[in-house]
Amino acid sequence: MGRFFAQRLTVAVLVAVTVSIIGFALLRLSGDLAADLAGEDATPQEVAEIAALYGLDRPLHAQYLSWAGKAISGDLGLSLFTGEPVADLILERVGVTIALSLYSLALALALAIPLGVAAAIRVNGWIDRLALTVAVFGQAIPNFWFGLILIYLFGVVLRWLPISGSDSLAHFVLPTVALGTAVMPALMRLTRTGMIEVLEADFIRTARAKGLRPGAVLFKHALRNAILPVVSLSAVSLGFLLGGSVIVETVFALNGIGLLAYESILRNDFPVLQSILVFVSLAYILLTLASDLINARLDPRIRLG
């Protein structure tokens, strides 16, 4: 276990460092940031002053090291647009994105697990076909468009729910549906495949043969074994949702870090954008690391194989 953990941690740290370099370098691609910041009719001298002020005149690796060093101590610099500390901006709004991601994952699991189990009980039965159809539709529906359709149906025609903003829990309902649909199909398919495999195993036949109730066989014996990959996909999905919520947040004007990232792109506010990119990547790395470790703890084949 110790060796497995050390190995995974090393890879995770390496990946995290690389990702932070990419996140940092990405926004330096756009050309002369100092000239952009100084404005169109700035003199060369003003541009040079701006460059010196933000440290843009130093070599890239020096810029990265000083940025990363400060970032580790929580100083992510100042927003070019509002002048506020980037860390404060992100902390203010990250709660909304985390809440939206958790709600969406919960909704997706609440649909995916029962549907996947029911589909696996009779392969090619009508529930199975329905489940696969739902998966095909869920995978293909454009997120942003589904959001607009939900706004039109439930916010405008039926007037049941608020369509924009993040003031109350009701504001999260439609975004949760729009975002949850994106991750549901994969979770459902995985539950279904896992259950089909487990239901064919010998110990299930034994459990049935000794006269256990079908419900107990299904949920106590089969699901417990089939759920493992679903748990790790959930962790990965959560990481994906944190970064993927930008679309839904934009459509519903939900005030999370996705919307903040989008606004920062439009405003060329690179300190904010690069911090969000790195933040979301690190969250993903931590979540996958956690899921690897949980899996290894539960299944000795993984840590020893």
Added chain:
Amino acid sequence: MAGPVPLSDGRQADAGCASETVPPSPRAVMLRRARGHPGFLAGAGFVALIVLLALFAPWITAFDPFEQNLEGRLIAPVWGAGGSWTHPLGTDSLGRDYLTRLLYGARISLTVGFGAALISGVLGSAIGITGGHFGGRVDAVVMYLVNVKLALPGILIALSLVSVFGGSLIALVAILGFLFWDRFAVVTRSVTQQIRSQDFIAAAEAVGASSARIVCREVLPNVMGQIIVVASLEMAIAILVEAVLSFLGLGIQPPTPSWGLLVAEGRNFMFFKPYLIVLPGFAIFFLVIAINLMGDGVRDITAPEGRA
């Protein structure tokens, strides 16, 4: 048909008793499976239809996708009040024929989907096969690259890159192509690993074939089916992501008709002209479903079990 019939593998068989004496060639088996696969037929048929509509758009519609007509703005489709067959799907807020805009929009989606899948397919397969074939340190580097790629938030990176490089068609294809190679790498790597330990690879090595020759002549043909399946999936994803980028105003720029952009343009009018967002949305939706069905079909058809 009389006389000998050439089989696809070059052997000759007697037409009358071919099915009894010679096992059907893999190609014949696949063709038969394809014919009996409704999902594949429906998906492939719909994709073919969209490709034809996109190719022959100038002959299908009499209008120009950019031509504005300020006196004929927001005309309803033929089933709506005031609609007529002149503009079967109505007009947009600048009086441009909506059917024409949608037909030309298909060109963008198909180009982006195909181009991005091609780039990411070549890149990802090269990375994955290299890792799977050579193993050891090379494979460790490949897995590290895949892990880095997976950790980066795809949509946010795509948005940032598009804002830097602009929303031209070529930039979009390149950016999406370089963003979505990871699944190709993961799939080809694991298939290559499985093939690696089989006898025909050992045989090729024993007769002194070079790594390059083994990869091209022995490994690649056996991985191709999987690559095509992943390619269809990635094509669908690229089409969806292009639509999102264009919808958010950072992808294809007006007045070029992209389906995502049409949804964005229709958004301001969606409360009283819902067809403006419903139609392009369904276009994306159905194209993506069709491509996915086609990909699932290819997976079933090329599955090795039962192959003669």
